[in-house]
Amino acid sequence: MYPRSFKLIWPHDLGEALEAVEEGALPLAGGQSLIPMMKLRLVAPDTMVYLGPLHDLNYIKIQNGKIKIGALATHAQIAQVLKSDCPLLSKAASEIGDVQVRNMGTIGGSVAHADPAADYPAALIALGATIKTISKRGTREIAAEKFFTGPYQTALTRGELVFEVIVPKTGRSVGYAKFTRIATDFAIAAVAVNIAVNNGIVENIAIGVTGVFHHPVRARWIEDVIVGKKLNDEVLSRALNREPEFEVISDSRAGKELRFKAFKAMAKKAILEAYENSEN
Numbered sequence: 001m002y003p004r005s006f007k008l009i010w011p012h013d014l015g016e017a018l019e020a021v022e023e024g025a026l027p028l029a030g031g032q033s034l035i036p037m038m039k040l041r042l043v044a045p046d047t048m049v050y051l052g053p054l055h056d057l058n059y060i061k062i063q064n065g066k067i068k069i070g071a072l073a074t075h076a077q078i079a080q081v082l083k084s085d086c087p088l089l090s091k092a093a094s095e096i097g098d099v100q101v102r103n104m105g106t107i108g109g110s111v112a113h114a115d116p117a118a119d120y121p122a123a124l125i126a127l128g129a130t131i132k133t134i135s136k137r138g139t140r141e142i143a144a145e146k147f148f149t150g151p152y153q154t155a156l157t158r159g160e161l162v163f164e165v166i167v168p169k170t171g172r173s174v175g176y177a178k179f180t181r182i183a184t185d186f187a188i189a190a191v192a193v194n195i196a197v198n199n200g201i202v203e204n205i206a207i208g209v210t211g212v213f214h215h216p217v218r219a220r221w222i223e224d225v226i227v228g229k230k231l232n233d234e235v236l237s238r239a240l241n242r243e244p245e246f247e248v249i250s251d252s253r254a255g256k257e258l259r260f261k262a263f264k265a266m267a268k269k270a271i272l273e274a275y276e277n278s279e280n
């Protein structure tokens with residue numbers, strides 16, 4: 001199906017784009033979520049503003065141990081550039097869709113779209129990332145854990161754009177595991193882990209989860225059991241068998257039972273991967 005016709009604004013600078021979104025224009029970035037939704041007529045905007053001409057929003061830079069990623073950085077760029085400075089985000093980016101989606105889709109578009117099964121949110125939550133937004137009224141910085149508020153819902157307000165995503169530079173002590181029906185698909189369950197281990201004892205762990213609940217979450221109920229302990233089968237099984245703090249979802253791709261099983265398997269895999277990476 002063709003999308004309904006719409007007016008497209010081609011901004012010369014960020015100010016013009018902000019003016020347009022303030023007046024209700026829908027931002028268009030890589031189009032990898034928005035265009036399919038428009039073709040299905042799930043969305044039918046009257047006016048859109050294309051962010052592509054804002055080349056200043058396409059960057060990945062490292063300053064004082066922090067990685068700043070412009071909203072227009074593509075999944076392919078993130079997968080390639082951050083392999084050693086932020087392997088968790090690089091891995092999550094490399095798991096998104098197929099080559100076309102990764103070449104066109106942007107981190108700003110993905111976090112703003114907030115698909116409950118998207119890859120980035122799990123990694124961003126585990127990394128303690130911050131989402132920087134911008135509007136005509138100024139900028140805001142929102143912790144990733146607070147940014148994703150529901151399925152396809154975020155803390156963004158009218159007139160605001162995702163401007164930048166900020167993550168810490170990290171080492172190799174991370175893990176990412178994703179369960180899908182078919183390759184290139186969205187996650188039925190995906191888990192991102194960022195761990196700090198000292199003499200075999202887990203000093204800190206952050207676990208981000210996507211695909212399993214109504215929105216991406218941090219699995220503190222699992223973290224609480226693991227922190228301060230040596231990781232062994234008994235600790236892992238006690239942690240993973242705890243009742244989640246959120247309701248497991250069910251959809252046409254997987255019912256609750258399968259999804260919860262997949263979640264526990266992916267959590268185990270990602271935690272062990274991060275733990276083993278921390279020892280090497």
Ligand SMILES: Cc1cc2nc3c(=O)[nH]c(=O)nc-3n(C[C@H](O)[C@H](O)[C@H](O)COP(=O)(O)OP(=O)(O)OC[C@H]3O[C@@H](n4cnc5c(N)ncnc54)[C@H](O)[C@@H]3O)c2cc1C
Pocket residue numbers: 026027028029030031032033034035036051071095096097098101104105106107108109110112113115117118119120160161162163184185186187
């Ligand atoms: C076949 C296919 C497979 C896919 N598989 C996966 C997958 O496995 N994992 C995964 O995570 N994703 C997957 N995706 C989605 C993909 O990651 C999209 O790129 C992403 O969701 C949207 O980014 P975009 O730049 O294309 O945004 P667009 O589609 O242009 O926009 C998406 C939404 O975000 C808004 N928006 C865009 N940029 C901004 C901004 N800077 N500030 C505020 N709002 C903004 C738009 O108005 C729109 O509502 C898949 C997509 C396809 C088509």
